[in-house]
Structures are given as structure tokens and as C-alpha cells.
Amino acid sequence: xxxxxxxxxWRKSQRGHIRGKAxxxxxxxxxxxxxxxxxxxxxxxxxxxxxxxAATHYLHREGKVYIRIFPHKPVSxxxxxxxxxxxxGDPAYWVACVREGTVLFEIGGVEEGVARSALVRVSHKMxxxxxxxxxxxxx
Amino acid sequence: xxxxxxxxxxxxxxxxxxxxxxxxTGRLPAIIYGHKETPQAVTLVEHDLKVALAHGARMLELEIxxxxxxxxxxxxxxxxxxxxxxxxxxxxxxxxxxxxxTVGIELRGVPKGVHEGGVLEQDLRxxxxxxxxxAIPDTLHPLVTHLNVGDSLLVSxxxxxxxxxxxxxxxxxxxxxRALQEEVEAEPGEEGEEKSTMPEVIGRARDExxxxxxxx
Numbered sequence: 001x002x003x004x005x006x007x008x009x010w011r012k013s014q015r016g017h018i019r020g021k022a023x024x025x026x027x028x029x030x031x032x033x034x035x036x037x038x039x040x041x042x043x044x045x046x047x048x049x050x051x052x053x054a055a056t057h058y059l060h061r062e063g064k065v066y067i068r069i070f071p072h073k074p075v076s077x078x079x080x081x082x083x084x085x086x087x088x089g090d091p092a093y094w095v096a097c098v099r100e101g102t103v104l105f106e107i108g109g110v111e112e113g114v115a116r117s118a119l120v121r122v123s124h125k126m127x128x129x130x131x132x133x134x135x136x137x138x139x
Numbered sequence: 140x141x142x143x144x145x146x147x148x149x150x151x152x153x154x155x156x157x158x159x160x161x162x163x164t165g166r167l168p169a170i171i172y173g174h175k176e177t178p179q180a181v182t183l184v185e186h187d188l189k190v191a192l193a194h195g196a197r198m199l200e201l202e203i204x205x206x207x208x209x210x211x212x213x214x215x216x217x218x219x220x221x222x223x224x225x226x227x228x229x230x231x232x233x234x235x236x237x238x239x240x241t242v243g244i245e246l247r248g249v250p251k252g253v254h255e256g257g258v259l260e261q262d263l264r265x266x267x268x269x270x271x272x273x274a275i276p277d278t279l280h281p282l283v284t285h286l287n288v289g290d291s292l293l294v295s296x297x298x299x300x301x302x303x304x305x306x307x308x309x310x311x312x313x314x315x316x317r318a319l320q321e322e323v324e325a326e327p328g329e330e331g332e333e334k335s336t337m338p339e340v341i342g343r344a345r346d347e348x349x350x351x352x353x354x355x
Contacts, residue, residue: 004338005338006338006339007338007339007340007341008338008339008340008341009340009341009342010340011337011340021219022219023219026219026220026221027221032261036220036221038220061256061319062253062258063258063259064258064260091337099219100219100220101219101220101221108259108260108261109253109258109259109260111249133221135264136221136243137243137244137245137264137265137278138192138195138243138277138278139192139197139212139214139215
């Protein structure tokens with residue numbers, strides 16, 4: 001099932017703008033390798049889940065997959081064949097707003113080649129261009 | 140590794156715009172501090188610094204206005220993608236000084252326990268150490284092939300070079316091979332159908348109760 005919050009303060013939210021570049025959440029923190037997005041955008045809970053499934057299936061229960069983002073933002077839509085007006089539609093799905101440079105997924109406990117192949121598969125599920133990154137051990 | 144010699148120029152004007160303009164010309168802003176002297180703003184050639192960092196340099200010898208002195212690289216700031224350095228912090232050091240630095244730990248090998256179904260988890264990624272400024276070790280590469288499921292590699296078991304002292308608890312775990320926890324996979328039938336459950340709205344239940352009481 002797609003990711004979504006358990007409790008929210010408000011059912012619907014405005015669209016907002018994604019401004020700037022990632023100043024936090026842009027380094028590999030938990031695993032050894034990561035998938036970093038190279039463009040800003042919305043990523044739906046379903047896409048995150050598809051990425052997780054792609055990685056875990058490829059890894060055959062080896063290593064560990066970390067998801068660094070969560071869809072906090074509800075996106076509403078009106079039902080089909082409905083006239084305009086009558087207020088805002090109901091929440092249809094949930095998205096995570098990510099900035100350029102955000103690390104989306106991380107993998108640890110496997111060799112680099114395996115992690116790279118797994119994250120390439122994940123990147124095919126993502127709605128923007130991504131790249132493979134390694135943890136920085138030195139300066 | 141040998142100390143790399145770079146040429147630096149004193150920087151008179153500070154600020155974001157000046158620093159940004161400087162980066163466009165291929166130079167990087169840097170700051171030198173320490174030894175209770177006044178901080179000095181300088182600029183470095185970006186390419187030379189990148190080469191030095193790629194070679195794992197922890198010390199730099201800077202030539203500023205004709206005088207050469209050794210400096211320890213304290214911190215490097217990178218851009219949002221983590222690729223380009225944008226600022227460097229350097230500290231003044233004497234070559235016979237002992238310094239406290241952080242050294243990365245990169246595990247080597249595949250543990251036995253992983254072949255038996257365990258997962259290797261690294262608990263400690265960097266180790267604070269004290270050593271001579273001329274003998275700062277590169278990234279540590281401890282071998283973990285001997286670890287079975289449930290075994291751990293401790294800080295005390297790390298093979299540190301002579302004169303290097305770890306500043307953390309010797310009993311702290313560096314890596315552990317943990318037994319794999321069973322992951323509950325959703326059944327194929329459940330995956331297909333979209334559940335229409337919505338998150339609970341904070342305060343909504345209370346409001347509805349209050350409304351119900353009013354109407355009754």
C-alpha cells in the first residue's frame with residue numbers, strides 16, 4: 001500500500017512552490033550508497049513504494065534499503081465528469097516534495113556493483129533524473 | 140601522504156556575492172584560524188584543492204605572501220549535490236602538535252554471517268582519534284570477513300597505526316552482523332486494490348462529538 005501519514009492536522013493543502021536546492025537531506029547518512037535526485041518535483045507515495053519494491057526484489061533480502069523521503073502533502077482532484085465549482089476536490093494521493101540534490105533511497109550492506117544495479121532499477125521508477133552517489137568517508 | 144603545497148592569496152572583502160564571483164573565476168574562499176591569532180580570509184585555486192582532496196590530503200602547505208606554513212584542513216563545505224567544494228576551513232598547526240581529527244571507517248570484505256542470511260550493519264562510520272598532525276591516518280579499512288551472525292567488531296579490535304589513539308569508548312560497536320528480520324510482504328490481492336482509508340484529522344473527531352452533543 002502506498003505511503004501516507006497516519007494523522008494530519010488539515011485534510012487538504014495548497015500546491016505551494018519548490019524553491020531552491022536541497023540544503024539538508026542531501027548526503028548519504030544511513031547506508032553506503034544512495035540515489036540522489038537531480039531535479040525538483042513531487043514524488044507520489046506509489047512511486048516511492050515502487051522504488052522500494054524494485055530495490056528489495058533485486059537485492060534478494062540481502063543488505064538494507066532506507067527510504068529517506070515521506071509523502072506528507074495531499075493532492076486533491078475532482079471526480080470525472082464533474083462540473084467545475086462546488087469547492088476543492090477530495091485528496092486523491094500523497095506526494096513528497098523534493099528539491100534538487102535530495103537523497104531519496106539508500107542501500108547498505110551490499111557490494112557497490114549490486115547497490116548500483118538496484119538503484120538503477122529504482123531510478124527507472126522515479127519521476128525525475130537521478131544519480132548514484134557514494135558515502136563520503138574523508139573530507 | 141606528503142604535504143601538498145598550494146598558493147593562497149589574502150582575501151580583503153568578504154560576503155556571499157564576492158565569494159560567488161570568486162568561484163566563477165576558479166578560486167575558492169577559505170578561512171584560516173587557530174593558535175589564538177586573528178582569523179585570516181584567503182582564496183585557493185579550486186582545481187589544486189580538488190586534486191589535493193582527491194589524494195586524501197589532510198594537511199596543506201600554503202604559500203601566502205612569500206611565507207610557507209603548514210595548515211590542517213578542518214572542514215570542507217560542498218555544494219547541494221555534494222560534488223564541488225565551496226569553502227574550506229584551515230587551522231594553524233605546528234608539526235609536532237597532536238590534534239583531534241575524525242577518520243572515516245570503510246568496511247572491507249563480506250562477513251561469513253552474510254552468507255548465512257545475516258545483514259551487515261555499520262554502526263560507526265567515523266572514528267574520532269588523537270594523533271600527531273604529521274601522522275593522520277587515511278580512511279580505516281577493517282576486515283569483517285570473520286564475523287558470524289550476531290558478532291560485532293569493536294573499536295578496541297581496530298588496527299590503528301602507531302601513535303594514533305581512539306577517543307571513543309573501546310567497547311563501542313563498529314559493525315554488527317544481525318539476523319535478518321522477517322519482512323511482512325503484502326499479498327498480491329491486497330497490492331492491487333487501493334484502500335480508500337484516509338489519515339485521521341487531528342481535532343476532527345472531537346469537533347464532531349461536540350456537534351453531536353449540541354444537536355441532541
